[in-house]
Amino acid sequence: PPQTPIRAAMNSIKQLRGDLTSSGDQPSTNLDTYFKNCTVDPKQDVLKRLETLGQAFSQRFGQAVGPRCIVLGRQRFTLGVKLYYKVMEAMLKSEEKRLSVQNFSKLLNDSTFHTSLLACALEVIMATYGESSFKTGGYNHPAATAAGGGDAADTNVCFPWILDVVNLAAFDFYKVIESFIKADPTLNKEIVKHLETCENLIMERIAWRTGSPLFELLKQEHEGGAAEQVEPPAS
């Protein structure tokens, strides 16, 4: 029988939490091995970054949703960390198979990669709980209603809110989306759709704002390669 919106939202949350039950909020043995295989072990930086971003996220979540919700923010962050580690491990396994390498030192010591991956994980958590919803702005989403988050918030925490919290450029966030979806086949249709909407928003608008790293990349491509003939506009 078709589910009510609240039942569907509750099941989505239950599924997410169930999928993350076996995931720890610390790196797994496999992930530790990948860290140790690096020329420079990134583990301490990873843990330190999570500590810093965890505090920032909880504070901003509390400011946005309500001061009583800082603890809720902490819970969301913890789930986000579990998903972050889970997807990281899956990505590395996939890359190991694809590239036949075990030393991912450059990637795992790239702060932007870790911040992007974490931001994507947090966006998935917030979308599941209805806090990040393009349709309703998060306030009237069945999950948000069912969770009792009925207090009016001062700030909408819908995407791209998370980018500002973790100080991440939209173009860098964009880079992880497809690999994230590929690495976690348990993501449900609604969440994949949400990430796809984020992706489109970035490509159509946010990545083209002043200060985006996209412009530097385009400049490097233009200067690095041979000058190409510009095609005249077709009539």
Next chain:
Amino acid sequence: SHDYHFGLEDHEGISELFDCD
């Protein structure tokens, strides 16, 4: 199941996207 379009080729992955190839 979803209908997300995966655009990356077999020789493209997260390592290339973060300039780590």
